[in-house]
Amino acid sequence: MTNEEKKALYSCSIQGYLKYFKEKNYDNIKDAIKGSIKYLIRCGVDEELTDCSRNELIYVIKNEIAKMVAKNQLNNNPNDLTNMHSEDEKDIQSFLKDPSGYIGSYLKKNENEFKIDRENIVADDEDRLARKYNKNINEVARLLVISGVKTVYNVYENHQNENKSYHIINQLEANLPDNSIDEALEKQKPGTFEKFFKTTSKEYINFKEAFANYRDINNPFNGNDNYLRDAAMGYIRHKFPNLKDDNFPTKAEIDKLSGAGKERVAFCLNVINVLKENSVIQEQAFKLTEAIDKIEVVKENIIDDNFHNDLKEDVNEIQKNNKVDIEISNEEMDNSLEAE
Numbered sequence: 001m002t003n004e005e006k007k008a009l010y011s012c013s014i015q016g017y018l019k020y021f022k023e024k025n026y027d028n029i030k031d032a033i034k035g036s037i038k039y040l041i042r043c044g045v046d047e048e049l050t051d052c053s054r055n056e057l058i059y060v061i062k063n064e065i066a067k068m069v070a071k072n073q074l075n076n077n078p079n080d081l082t083n084m085h086s087e088d089e090k091d092i093q094s095f096l097k098d099p100s101g102y103i104g105s106y107l108k109k110n111e112n113e114f115k116i117d118r119e120n121i122v123a124d125d126e127d128r129l130a131r132k133y134n135k136n137i138n139e140v141a142r143l144l145v146i147s148g149v150k151t152v153y154n155v156y157e158n159h160q161n162e163n164k165s166y167h168i169i170n171q172l173e174a175n176l177p178d179n180s181i182d183e184a185l186e187k188q189k190p191g192t193f194e195k196f197f198k199t200t201s202k203e204y205i206n207f208k209e210a211f212a213n214y215r216d217i218n219n220p221f222n223g224n225d226n227y228l229r230d231a232a233m234g235y236i237r238h239k240f241p242n243l244k245d246d247n248f249p250t251k252a253e254i255d256k257l258s259g260a261g262k263e264r265v266a267f268c269l270n271v272i273n274v275l276k277e278n279s280v281i282q283e284q285a286f287k288l289t290e291a292i293d294k295i296e297v298v299k300e301n302i303i304d305d306n307f308h309n310d311l312k313e314d315v316n317e318i319q320k321n322n323k324v325d326i327e328i329s330n331e332e333m334d335n336s337l338e339a340e
Contacts, residue, residue, distance in 0.1 A: 011042070020039055069288055207235045
């Protein structure tokens with residue numbers, strides 16, 4: 001197995017998941033949930049290829065599913081927030097209300113659906129990764145239905161929800177080839193001439209400040225899409241002053257630029273395209289997930305007696321994969337076995 005093949009099968013990151021999800025272009029929401037669970041199992045299979053925590057990935061998966069529902073709602077009745085517009089309505093509601101428990105339950109009941117067939121694998125490294133992937137199925141199934149684990153996820157989700165720019169920034173990064181946003185910004189740094197003569201435009205300085213404010217969870221402009229859009233458009237119009245309203249430079253026009261200006265325009269245009277594609281849908285996704293949180297969804301009792309013996313191991317796994325320090329007493333261990 002080459003490094004590229006290994007990366008294609010077992011790499012796990014937020015950027016990678018969003019690219020994967022977009023490429024799949026799911027029509028059916030239930031299929032999108034299954035495909036996302038399949039990607040989630042990659043988390044930790046190869047530590048060097050894992051660049052996110054399990055909680056973070058579940059959070060992003062939940063949002064992508066919510067956006068699929070949001071699109072349907074916007075095309076029908078945006079105010080009917082608990083209508084999933086799907087024959088799998090209860091399944092989707094259950095997932096959005098409790099993604100951790102839903103994924104654990106689904107894997108527990110359908111683990112063979114995700115297992116890699118190792119019968120024809122001969123290479124040791126490939127078989128090692130396949131065994132780890134299959135083992136992950138069982139471990140994730142055991143972990144995610146435990147009350148303590150679900151509580152840790154809920155705390156994580158509540159914290160992430162405070163950052164109103166989080167999902168847009170992820171989409172922006174997913175639109176980049178393979179580099180991160182910070183790497184993209186590094187390419188936009190002024191060259192020697194620009195530094196020496198201090199010729200950086202006020203429009204680009206304004207955009208950089210706006211982008212930093214937009215990302216900052218503690219800034220009043222955090223998640224303010226119009227604020228970021230105006231700053232990005234301001235720089236594009238600075239480089240292309242003859243642009244007509246609602247027009248954008250073509251790729252050929254951008255390619256004629258040189259130096260940092262080319263990288264900056266491409267990045268600003270990426271920002272505008274991501275905001276155009278996601279802003280309204282993301283707002284609807286936030287609204288519907290809030291509405292789903294308030295309704296009652298039927299849950300099944302999927303915990304069995306074997307969980308009690310494995311709980312200590314489960315907690316260690318949480319600490320390892322999610323970098324969260326938690327302590328569970330014997331009483332809490334017993335309570336965690338109660339179905340919610």
